Amino acid sequence: xxxLVLLIGIxxxxxxxxxxxxxxAVKSGQYEDEYTPxxxxxxxxxxx
Amino acid sequence: xxxxxxxxxxTNCFHCGDEVKTRSFLLDEEQFCCQGCQTVxxxxxxxxxxxxxxxxxxAGTKQANFQESKFDYLDDANVIASLLDFxxxxxxxxxxxxxxxxxxxxxxxxxxxxxxxxxIVSARVNxxxxxxxxxxxxxxxxxxxxVILLARTGYEPAINLGNExxxxxxxxxxxxxxxxxxxxxxxxxxxxxxxxxxxxxxxxFHASMGSFVGFVMLVxxxxxxxxxxxDYLKSAYAALKNRVVNLDVPISLxxxxxxxxxxxxxxxxxxxxxxxxxxxxIFFLLLGKAFQQKTFDTLSFERDYKSYFPISIxxxxxxxxxxxxPVNNLKVGDRMLIRNSELIPADAMLLKGRALIDYSFVTxxxxxxxxxxxxxIYAGGRQVGEVVELxxxxxxxxSYLTQLWNNEAFTKVKETFFTSLVNSNSxxxxxxxxxxxxxxxxxxxxxxxxxxxxxVFASVLIxxxxxxxxxxxxxxxGNAMRIFGRxxxxxxxxxxxEEMAAIDTIxxxxxxxxxxxxxxxxxxxxxxxxxDYQLMLVKSVLRQSTHPLSRSIYEQLNAEISEVANFQExxxxxxxxxxxxxxxxIGSSAFVNGEKMFSSQTAVYVSIDGKVLGNFxxxxxxxxxxxxxxxxxxxxxxxFVLSGDNNREEGALKAIFGNEVPLYFEQKPxxxxxxxxxxxxxxxxxxxxxxxxxxxxxxxxxxxxVSITENVxxxxxxxxxxxxASMLGKLASFLKFSKQSVNVIKACxxxxxxxxxxxxxxxxxxxxxxxxxxILMPLSSITIMLFTTGLVSYVAYKLFxxxxxxxWKF
Numbered sequence: 001x002x003x004l005v006l007l008i009g010i011x012x013x014x015x016x017x018x019x020x021x022x023x024x025a026v027k028s029g030q031y032e033d034e035y036t037p038x039x040x041x042x043x044x045x046x047x048x
Numbered sequence: 049x050x051x052x053x054x055x056x057x058x059t060n061c062f063h064c065g066d067e068v069k070t071r072s073f074l075l076d077e078e079q080f081c082c083q084g085c086q087t088v089x090x091x092x093x094x095x096x097x098x099x100x101x102x103x104x105x106x107a108g109t110k111q112a113n114f115q116e117s118k119f120d121y122l123d124d125a126n127v128i129a130s131l132l133d134f135x136x137x138x139x140x141x142x143x144x145x146x147x148x149x150x151x152x153x154x155x156x157x158x159x160x161x162x163x164x165x166x167x168i169v170s171a172r173v174n175x176x177x178x179x180x181x182x183x184x185x186x187x188x189x190x191x192x193x194x195v196i197l198l199a200r201t202g203y204e205p206a207i208n209l210g211n212e213x214x215x216x217x218x219x220x221x222x223x224x225x226x227x228x229x230x231x232x233x234x235x236x237x238x239x240x241x242x243x244x245x246x247x248x249x250x251x252x253f254h255a256s257m258g259s260f261v262g263f264v265m266l267v268x269x270x271x272x273x274x275x276x277x278x279d280y281l282k283s284a285y286a287a288l289k290n291r292v293v294n295l296d297v298p299i300s301l302x303x304x305x306x307x308x309x310x311x312x313x314x315x316x317x318x319x320x321x322x323x324x325x326x327x328x329x330i331f332f333l334l335l336g337k338a339f340q341q342k343t344f345d346t347l348s349f350e351r352d353y354k355s356y357f358p359i360s361i362x363x364x365x366x367x368x369x370x371x372x373x374p375v376n377n378l379k380v381g382d383r384m385l386i387r388n389s390e391l392i393p394a395d396a397m398l399l400k401g402r403a404l405i406d407y408s409f410v411t412x413x414x415x416x417x418x419x420x421x422x423x424x425i426y427a428g429g430r431q432v433g434e435v436v437e438l439x440x441x442x443x444x445x446x447s448y449l450t451q452l453w454n455n456e457a458f459t460k461v462k463e464t465f466f467t468s469l470v471n472s473n474s475x476x477x478x479x480x481x482x483x484x485x486x487x488x489x490x491x492x493x494x495x496x497x498x499x500x501x502x503x504v505f506a507s508v509l510i511x512x513x514x515x516x517x518x519x520x521x522x523x524x525x526g527n528a529m530r531i532f533g534r535x536x537x538x539x540x541x542x543x544x545x546e547e548m549a550a551i552d553t554i555x556x557x558x559x560x561x562x563x564x565x566x567x568x569x570x571x572x573x574x575x576x577x578x579x580d581y582q583l584m585l586v587k588s589v590l591r592q593s594t595h596p597l598s599r600s601i602y603e604q605l606n607a608e609i610s611e612v613a614n615f616q617e618x619x620x621x622x623x624x625x626x627x628x629x630x631x632x633x634i635g636s637s638a639f640v641n642g643e644k645m646f647s648s649q650t651a652v653y654v655s656i657d658g659k660v661l662g663n664f665x666x667x668x669x670x671x672x673x674x675x676x677x678x679x680x681x682x683x684x685x686x687x688f689v690l691s692g693d694n695n696r697e698e699g700a701l702k703a704i705f706g707n708e709v710p711l712y713f714e715q716k717p718x719x720x721x722x723x724x725x726x727x728x729x730x731x732x733x734x735x736x737x738x739x740x741x742x743x744x745x746x747x748x749x750x751x752x753x754v755s756i757t758e759n760v761x762x763x764x765x766x767x768x769x770x771x772x773a774s775m776l777g778k779l780a781s782f783l784k785f786s787k788q789s790v791n792v793i794k795a796c797x798x799x800x801x802x803x804x805x806x807x808x809x810x811x812x813x814x815x816x817x818x819x820x821x822x823i824l825m826p827l828s829s830i831t832i833m834l835f836t837t838g839l840v841s842y843v844a845y846k847l848f849x850x851x852x853x854x855x856w857k858f
Contacts, residue, residue, distance in 0.1 A: 001256045008264060012237055019233040026225045033174040039152045040159070040173075043103075 063089050063202075065106030088202045092157070095164055100157045107153030108202050118390065119199075120372045121360030122192035122207075127374065131191070131207065133181075139169065140186040144198070144205035149178050158203060165189055165197055180205075207359055221341055228334045231276040234268045235327040241265050242324040246819050254320065262314035265323045269307065277303055277330045293475040295518055301478070302329070302513025305506045322510060325821045329515050332829040340522035340529075340542050349540040349767055357393045357427075357444070364437060375444060382440045386431045394427050394440050395447040401436030404596065405429035408560075410449055410741050416596050428741060432596060452717050452745050473797075481512045488812040500814060507816040511807035516828040520796030524836040528789040531844045536772035537782055544768050547752055548786035550733050554681060554779075555724065555746070557738035558691035558701070561756045563668035564773065570604040573651075574662020582661070583607035586654055589625045589632045593617055597652055598634075601664050622653075630657050637663075673777020674704050680780035682706070686732070690715045690723060692742055721745030737779070741765055781847050788843045795839070796832050803828040 025031070059068045062078035063085035073080035076093065080086040088108055092100050100107055121127055134141040149158070155173045158180050162168040167189030172181045184194055198205055241261050244253050284300035287293060306329070310321030361378060362385040363371050370385065375393045378384070383399065386392055392405070403419040410428040419425055425438065427447035444450060485508035493501035525542035532539055539545065556562055572578060578586065588610045590602040595617075615625040622635010633640050633655045640653035641660055651663040681687060687709045689701060695713040705711070715723070720738075724746045727734045736743065736750035739757065744765040747753030753767035756776060771779075807824055810816060 001253075004257060005260060008241065008261075011240070012264070012268075015233060015237055019229060022229045022233075023226060026222055026229070031222075031225060033176055036155060036173055036175045039155050039175065042152070043156050043159075 060106060061085050061108075062101070063106065063108035065108075084202075087200065091164070091201060097157060097160060097163060100153050103153040103156055104151045107151055109148045109150075116196055118358075118387065119192050119195050120362070121374065122195055123190065124360075124372070124374075127359070128191050135186065138185050138187055139183060140191075141181065141183050142191070142194075143179055143181050144195075144207075145179055146198070146203045146205050147178055148203060149173065149175060149180075154203070157201065158198075161197070161201075164201070165193075168194070224334065224338050224341060227276040227279075228331070228338055230271050231327060231331040231334050234272045234276075235324075235331040238265050238268050238324050238327045241268075242320065242818070242822065245320045246822070258320065259314075259317060262321065265321065266311065266314055269310070269323045269327055272327050272330050273303075273307055276334060280333070293478050294471045295474045295514060297474060298478045298481060298512070298514050299333070299518055301481075301509050302515070305509035306513070309503070309506045309510065320818050322818050322821055324818070325510070325825050328822070328826055329513065332515060332826070333518055336519040336522035336526075336833075340526040349770070358391055361393060362387075378440055378444055380440050380443060384438050384440060385435060386438060387435050388431060388433060390431055392425055392427055392429050392431065392438065393447075394444045395442040396425055396427075396438035396440050398423050398425055399437045399439050401434055403436045404432040406432050406596075408740070433594065449717070449741060452721070477514065477517075481508065484508055484512075484808060484812070491812075492814060496814075504812065504814055504816075507811045507814075508808065510821060511811045511816060511824070512804050513825075514800065514804075515825060516800035516803060516832045517797060519829055519832050520793050520800065520836055523833050524789055524793050524796065524840055527837055527840045528785065528844075531785070531840070531848075532782065535778065535782070535848055536775045538770040540768045544752060545786045545789055547733070547768075548735070548783060549790040551685070551735045551752060551783065553686045553688070553727055553732040553734045555688045555690055555727070555734060555736050555750070557720070557736075557740075557743050557746075558689060558697070559668070559693055560739040561737055561743075561776075562674060562689070562701075562704075563670050563697075568600065568666040568668055570601050571665050571667055572662060573665060576661075578654075578661065580607060582656060584610055585627045585630060585632050585656060586634065588612050588627050589615070589623055589634055592625065593623050597666070598623070600666065601652060632656055670700070670704065671773065671776050677777050677780050678705055678709075681783075682709075685783075688712070688723075690720050690746070692716070692720075717742040717745050721749050724749040737771075737776075738765075778848075785844060785847050788847075789840060792836055792839050792843070796836055799835060800828060800832060803831075 059079050060066065061068055061081035063080055066081045068079045068081050073082060073086045075086055075090060078089065080089065085108060092098060122131075129135075132140050132142050146158075149155070155175055158173050159171050161171045161182070165188075167185045167187075169183040169185060171183075174180070182194065189197075195205060195207070241264060244257075245261070248254050280296045280303065281300050283294065284296040287297055303326070306322050306326040310323045310326060313319035313321045314323075358375055360372050361375050363373055364383045364385050365371055378394055384396065398419050398421055400421075403423075403425060404416040405419055405425055406416040407426075407429050410426070416432050417429075424441065426449060427442075427444070428449045442448075485505045488508055489501040489505040492504045522542070525545050528545050529539050529542050532545075583605055584607045587602060587605045587607040589612060590598045590605070591609060592612055592615045593599075593602075610627055613626045615623070617623050618635070618639065622633060622639040624631065624633050626632070634652060637651060637653055640655050651665050653663040654661050678687070687705065689705065689709065689711045691697075691701075691711070691713050692715055693713060695711075698711060698713070701711055712719075712723070720736075720743060724734055724736055728749070728751070734750045735752040735754060736746045737754045737756060738747050739755060743755075747755060747765055747767045752769060753765075754769040754771050755765055755767035756771055756773050758773050803824065810820065
């Protein structure tokens with residue numbers, strides 16, 4: 001059963017990684033504009 | 049009487065897609081409707097930005113001509129400082145609001161602005177908020193030049209007093225995402241750790257791992273207690289301090305009980321605790337809150353006259369010097385220059401020039417009024433035509449229109465008559481729960497002693513924690529608000545729906561609300577219909593005139609053009625000219641008939657060789673679907689019409705509203721405000737439907753102010769609801785929908801009550817277990833969510849025939 005201690009530790013660490021990346025995403029403003037980036041990525045970068 | 053036909057549209061402008069009326073604007077084999085559109089096209093094609101038209105066809109917006117000098121104030125250091133977000137030695141950053149942005153082409157062009165001017169470092173668009181953040185090198189391009197560049201490409205930023213005074217929108221809804229994210233993380237992990245315990249029938253797992261798992265869960269629950277649920281605890285504390293009970297009180301009781309019992313069980317090794325339910329509860333509650341928090345970012349519900357007024361004004365000093373000053377510094381006695389399409393910011397007297405004032409901002413009436421030397425022009429009018437000079441007779445804040453904002457309706461916070469359904473029942477709910485808990489505790493104290501009594505008391509608080517109850521309102525109203533939004537009715541917040549359901553009185557403004565001022569119809573009143581020859585004479589003369597009335601009649605007449613001689617125009621009166629040796633007089637009744645005749649309409653009389661033939665009149669057409677809407681509303685609501693106009697259209701209104709609806713005419717802005725206030729004082733719940741600044745007071749005073757607008761992106765006065773004009777006919781359905789949404793909430797209450805009864809029955813017997821709560825709580829929450837989303841969508845589907853796919857798109 002003691003192996004669970006290690007496994008729980010790992011799982012919580014991995015989950016924390018996701019939590020941190022979520023917080024980072026909110027902080028960097030990804031949820032403020034949900035429309036324009038989707039349009040922007042379709043523009044061609046033409047070399048004039 | 050004959051209605052004149054429109055000229056058939058032939059081609060559409062390559063830039064803006066509007067109908068092309070003359071063939072004079074041609075470039076690269078493309079046709080344009082006006083000089084402005086052609087200029088934008090040539091700027092873009094010269095700079096190899098022609099892709100603009102490839103991304104979406106006719107992407108541009110119709111170009112109004114503008115004077116570059118109107119942006120002169122942007123050279124003022126104070127103005128620049130107040131507008132900029134950031135500035136250092138070379139770089140400056142500014143956020144513009146550009147209402148006309150609407151499509152992918154707009155994004156593309158604005159983000160490629162740096163190709164037009166080297167000084168621009170970058171531009172970043174947020175299309176939903178219609179904002180663009182521009183970084184530029186202020187040594188290479190000044191703010192004024194930047195704004196002119198934007199305006200010349202067709203994207204004039206809206207800069208006004210309102211946002212200069214620091215009305216910057218701050219995004220505060222990030223917090224709910226953080227709270228939700230953390231609660232979700234903790235909920236998931238605690239659930240994972242609790243799972244073995246649910247199936248630990250032998251007790252072996254609990255014996256060996258129980259204290260470790262319990263400790264980890266406790267650590268995971270701490271951020272939820274100290275961060276995610278703080279808003280609920282704070283709100284409950286504030287309510288109790290004011291000796292009221294809101295829904296957050298029983299929720300907080302449940303939260304505290306859940307956490308307290310869990311800590312006790314884990315520390316004393318008597319059980320696994322209820323931390324799974326605790327974190328789950330908070331997660332679901334926050335989910336509901338986030339769902340409710342949908343707002344319409346691009347719309348502003350808090351505008352006052354400052355948003356309409358210019359930031360600066362040109363003054364004419366001694367020796368004809370022109371200076372530009374901020375509009376706030378305008379003093380009585382100043383001599384100001386008002387150019388074509390500029391707004392007059394203060395009551396003033398006309399000193400020089402021919403003024404044609406368009407009061408559509410104020411009254412909704414779009415036909416300009418002519419003013420002559422010495423007449424007083426009220427603030428809010430827009431000059432059409434040549435440059436005029438005016439002397440300020442009242443300061444901006446004391447002007448006829450703007451002093452409406454000194455009324456106390458604008459200074460005090462709008463009181464809501466409606467305590468939401470949930471909060472009004474919270475007190476009763478909490479009392480019942482506490483008494484059940486106490487009775488059960490007393491019973492168990494007598495049977496098994498203190499420990500069991502405390503356990504049962506806490507368990508009742510836990511199981512009755514009104515989680516499902518708390519979710520039903522946000523989910524129902526949040527969903528309803530999205531459906532309203534899809535039907536082009538934009539609500540300030542979800543509380544508006546509950547208030548809408550309680551409305552019993554509806555007051556309509558006329559001009560601009562019931563009637564469509566942008567579409568006026570030219571009608572001929574005369575003893576006989578004009579023949580082709582007479583039409584030709586009239587049209588030829590009208591062609592020479594720049595008066596807006598002449599223009600709109602000219603555009604709707606279908607006739608040939610002939611040569612005109614001896615053309616004379618008399619300001620404020622009319623036109624005289626000779627065509628084909630016949631003398632044609634067109635103008636006011638006094639001018640043509642030689643006598644002052646009473647005319648209730650904007651009438652333009654015509655005489656040929658001294659013989660008066662009749663007159664043209666411009667009638668506003670009423671919006672579509674009014675009759676049906678009024679018929680639907682009549683039985684259920686008290687209706688009124690308040691019009692700023694005279695009673696010339698009484699007959700037409702009676703035909704729509706019937707005889708029993710009171711119609712009031714010649715109502716000044718204060719009269720409207722007072723009327724609404726009187727109705728409210730009598731205890732009625734009033735909805736005001738209006739559009740212009742003259743309704744602003746009434747809109748603010750009413751329980752629900754509905755602002756009608758042709759174009760949602762344009763300004764509308766402070767209100768609770770912005771409704772697109774084309775959807776006015778659906779008002780009855782909207783009101784019905786709000787009532788049914790409130791009924792859905794009531795149905796949800798019934799469901800959560802059943803869950804609570806089941807829970808209480810088991811709890812008072814002392815049989816509550818963590819597994820049972822862990823199942824019951826999420827189950828009740830999810831049932832409510834599915835029930836309300838499904839039912840609200842179904843109701844909307846029945847009422848509006850929304851297409852099924854759209855219903856599930858959030």
